[in-house]
Amino acid sequence: CIDLVSAGTGEMRKRYGFIYVDKDDEGKGSFDRSRKDSFYWYKKVIASNGKDLD
Numbered sequence: 043c044i045d046l047v048s049a050g051t052g053e054m055r056k057r058y059g060f061i062y063v064d065k066d067d068e069g070k071g072s073f074d075r076s077r078k079d080s081f082y083w084y085k086k087v088i089a090s091n092g093k094d095l096d
Contacts, residue, residue, distance in 0.1 A: 060084060
């Protein structure tokens with residue numbers, strides 16, 4: 043799940059998702075993508091079939 047904009051306001055500063063997209067509220071940025079810490083956490087949860095939630 044790539045960064046999603048806030049549905050109510052369309053702001054990029056309110057980010058949701060597992061992959062960060064380099065883009066600001068004005069649409070400027072490199073649009074490079076990088077994995078957030080939550081990506082690695084969720085990957086671990088999936089690999090352990092939900093047994094490792096730390």
